[in-house]
Amino acid sequence: MRQQSILQPGTGTGPTADVVDGAAYLPTSPDTAYWGRLPCAADTAVLSVDPGQEVVVDTLSHEGLLEDQGGDPLAYFAERGVAEDAVLADAVELAAARRSRLGARTPGLPDVPGAHGGHVVTGPVEVRGARPGDLLAIRVLSTEPRVPYGVISNRHGRGSLPDEFPAGGAGIVSVFAQVDFWADGVGRGSIPLAEDSAARVGFDLHPFLGIMGVAAAGHERPHSVPPGPFGGNIDINLLGAGSTLYLPVQVAGALAYVGDPHFAQGDGEVALTAFEASLRVRLGFDVIPASDAVAAFGELAGPLAETAEFLVPTGLDRDLDVAVQNCVRAAVALLGVRYGMSPAHAYAYLSAATDFDISQVVDVVKGVHARIRKADFLPR
Numbered sequence: 001m002r003q004q005s006i007l008q009p010g011t012g013t014g015p016t017a018d019v020v021d022g023a024a025y026l027p028t029s030p031d032t033a034y035w036g037r038l039p040c041a042a043d044t045a046v047l048s049v050d051p052g053q054e055v056v057v058d059t060l061s062h063e064g065l066l067e068d069q070g071g072d073p074l075a076y077f078a079e080r081g082v083a084e085d086a087v088l089a090d091a092v093e094l095a096a097a098r099r100s101r102l103g104a105r106t107p108g109l110p111d112v113p114g115a116h117g118g119h120v121v122t123g124p125v126e127v128r129g130a131r132p133g134d135l136l137a138i139r140v141l142s143t144e145p146r147v148p149y150g151v152i153s154n155r156h157g158r159g160s161l162p163d164e165f166p167a168g169g170a171g172i173v174s175v176f177a178q179v180d181f182w183a184d185g186v187g188r189g190s191i192p193l194a195e196d197s198a199a200r201v202g203f204d205l206h207p208f209l210g211i212m213g214v215a216a217a218g219h220e221r222p223h224s225v226p227p228g229p230f231g232g233n234i235d236i237n238l239l240g241a242g243s244t245l246y247l248p249v250q251v252a253g254a255l256a257y258v259g260d261p262h263f264a265q266g267d268g269e270v271a272l273t274a275f276e277a278s279l280r281v282r283l284g285f286d287v288i289p290a291s292d293a294v295a296a297f298g299e300l301a302g303p304l305a306e307t308a309e310f311l312v313p314t315g316l317d318r319d320l321d322v323a324v325q326n327c328v329r330a331a332v333a334l335l336g337v338r339y340g341m342s343p344a345h346a347y348a349y350l351s352a353a354t355d356f357d358i359s360q361v362v363d364v365v366k367g368v369h370a371r372i373r374k375a376d377f378l379p380r
Helices: 073-078 089-099 292-298 319-338 344-355
Strands: 023-026 034-036 045-050 054-058 118-126 135-145 149-157 170-184 184-190 200-205 208-212 232-233 244-248 254-264 279-288 305-307 312-318 355-360 366-373
Touching: 023 045, 023 118, 034 089, 034 244, 073 089, 073 305, 135 208, 135 254, 135 292, 170 200, 200 254, 200 344, 208 244, 254 279, 279 292, 279 319, 292 319, 319 344, 319 355, 319 366, 344 366
Parallel strands: 023 054, 045 118
Antiparallel strands: 034 118, 054 279, 118 254, 135 244, 135 279, 149 170, 170 184, 184 200, 208 232, 208 254, 244 305, 305 312, 312 366, 355 366
């Protein structure tokens, strides 16, 4: 494996160990992580920031840490040729805490299969002044691989072909993936063509966070797998560096969280996971007051993303057809508020000029997102 710097927890911090390049630093540890559940209104923030403040988060992938992979990342990755000093120390610590059943945030294997998801989620972060009815804007300022490797897994009969994969009754199939090149935010990864094959297939890397959300109202932590109005596991691969996710605030302070880092994912994420691997991300948090939010976006019922090129309304439902319909409705409403389009004309424009992509089909609640080109509405 080619040499690449390993971003162990705390590297690059300032004199007080809680600042990275002027931004607040949030590591992932048994005290700052949830495993398989998402924060709710009853939970307490691990970091408080003012709107506009930036935060650097060392996120952790769950792959290589889970019990069906042995629960020991040192042993798991050593079998795949990874040196001990290239395994993240926070992954080792968190896996050990899970094995020891330490802490309410890092529960061990649940008594009921499926009662928890597999994701490691970091937070929550209180954004001072955020109130229900406001929108929280999470701005992804940068993403950087912490390691030059990761894992793509199919398990639990939960991919898009549950009756066909994993084949032969295997409980889990995990494919080890590596980073072949990374520089200045651009990279390539690869996997072998088959087990023990020397030939490989390469692909572009586009790092992003699969989970970005705000705490759900109420006193029950949501399962980490299905996305919802609070965001969560939306798995939209457009949410890389330079993007913004807008979420309706559910509780005071928003209580934002992130996790499920990816190096790459195709729309659909058909095998259940994609190139899962740990990222260091730099985020900005802004609060859009309720009145301004309605004027700019209308009454948002769920996540809305934005990139330099696209507005990205979303639709969620267990039924993919209904998810598409919800996304179209969200897009029609957004075009009406943003550009003054009549519903009939917005509907026509979407049919002629907008791609509706499947975000993922494997997270129980399926996701669809639209790519509305902002340039189409500029004067020519």
